[in-house]
Structure formats: structure tokens, C-alpha cells
Amino acid sequence: MLRQCVFLIYAAGKPGNNLCSNHEARAIIRPVGRFRRGVTGIKGRSDGEETKRRIVQQAAWLFVQKGYAAVKVNEVCMAAKVSKGSLYHHFPSKDELFLSIVEEDTEKWLAEWELIRARISGIEERFYALGEHYANDFQNPLICGLEEYARSRTHTEEIHQRLSQLYDSGATACRNLLQESMDSGYLASGNLDHYVVIVCGMLEGIGRVREITAPSEGTAEVMKYYRDGVRLLLQGMRA
Numbered sequence: 001m002l003r004q005c006v007f008l009i010y011a012a013g014k015p016g017n018n019l020c021s022n023h024e025a026r027a028i029i030r031p032v033g034r035f036r037r038g039v040t041g042i043k044g045r046s047d048g049e050e051t052k053r054r055i056v057q058q059a060a061w062l063f064v065q066k067g068y069a070a071v072k073v074n075e076v077c078m079a080a081k082v083s084k085g086s087l088y089h090h091f092p093s094k095d096e097l098f099l100s101i102v103e104e105d106t107e108k109w110l111a112e113w114e115l116i117r118a119r120i121s122g123i124e125e126r127f128y129a130l131g132e133h134y135a136n137d138f139q140n141p142l143i144c145g146l147e148e149y150a151r152s153r154t155h156t157e158e159i160h161q162r163l164s165q166l167y168d169s170g171a172t173a174c175r176n177l178l179q180e181s182m183d184s185g186y187l188a189s190g191n192l193d194h195y196v197v198i199v200c201g202m203l204e205g206i207g208r209v210r211e212i213t214a215p216s217e218g219t220a221e222v223m224k225y226y227r228d229g230v231r232l233l234l235q236g237m238r239a
Helices: 004-012 022-029 047-066 075-082 084-090 095-120 125-137 141-152 159-168 174-181 190-212 219-237
Strands: none
Touching: 047 075, 047 084, 047 141, 047 159, 075 084, 084 159, 095 125, 095 141, 095 159, 095 174, 125 174, 125 190, 125 219, 159 174, 174 190
């Protein structure tokens, strides 16, 4: 899922030091989150689909290990055992390759959330489950690659739109749950867009802060902060 901070970093247009440098180093040793389960679900049987699957798998791992800027197209071709022409047939640019990987990763995260959500009937229980879903993904190494990409240089309007769409997609889980909560009267009515920023910002921020201040903590430890965060949030927003 696209992190809200990624889009805001890009929108602000402030390239600078990569705040994820320590995270990226750890990701090489300990990749977790959605990436561990794989970022590609391509199961086609044709040679073309198999080639695309191989490109995506190898490129994703290289982006996680080295970051977006350090990965060269030739490296991806060598790792995937394809020609440069074959890679560009499926992905016209390195930007397209990287964004496609992140977009598919986001879709998988949202699909997993919908399965979790469907098994839970209570709104309060769904908020806690959403917090746990964020916690299980807080060390996803693709996110740091996306932060680096967003701040790396001035992007075209088309890339800007792709990043904006990723933001909207990533916020879908929060938006839908907040809308449901207000419609049912569980939460006080308010500005939905503002609520989405607040709730997503809290859920993103918990993992981000703990990753920086306590990098040795695992998911189980971080999960406690998410539960307390959701509890405090609901206390302040209930109708």
C-alpha cells in the first residue's frame, strides 16, 4: 500500500537525504511484509507471460536490495535472463517497471484486507483488524524504495498522476471503513477526507517511528502500539 508520506514527500518537491537508508539495509537481510509473499501473481502459460513474470520477480528483488536509483536496466535483464528489447516490450521504461511492481503490491495488500474485513462484522473490530494489517506490513521494503523514487528527481505529470493514484488506492481501506462508521453512526460525522489523512497518518506513522527508533522490534512488539493507537483514536472519534 502506498504510504501517505511517500506522496507528500513527492508533492512537496523536496529531494534530500534518504530517510530510509537504515531501513533499506535491514530489508536486504530481513525482507518481510507483502514482498516476502511475492509481488507478482502472474500465472500465465505463454512464453511472453512467463518472461514478464520473471522480469517482475527479479526487478522487485533488485529494487529491494539496492533502491530504485542504483538498479540498472542491464542488471534486471541479466537477472531475469532476458534481452533489453524483451524487457522494454513489457515495460517501456524503468519507471514503468518499478511503478507496476508497487501498484501490484498495493493491490495485493488491499485484496488481503478485503478478505480480513469480510470475516469481521463489528466496526470496532474492523478498526483493530486494520491496525493489525498495517502492523503486519510496516517493514515492507518496497515502501522505502518508493520513498526514494518519489524524492529522487522531478517527475513528469504522468508519473505524478500515477503516484497520486497509488495514494488514493492505498487510502481505500481507511476511507471505506471510515465512511461505513459514519453512515452507521458509530463515529461522529465529519470531513471524510480529513479523517482519512488523520487515520492513515496515524497508522503509517506508528510503524515509521518504531522502525526508526526501535529497529530491532518485530511485528509482535509493534502490534501493541497499533492496538493502543486504534483505541485512543476511537475514543476521540466516537459519536
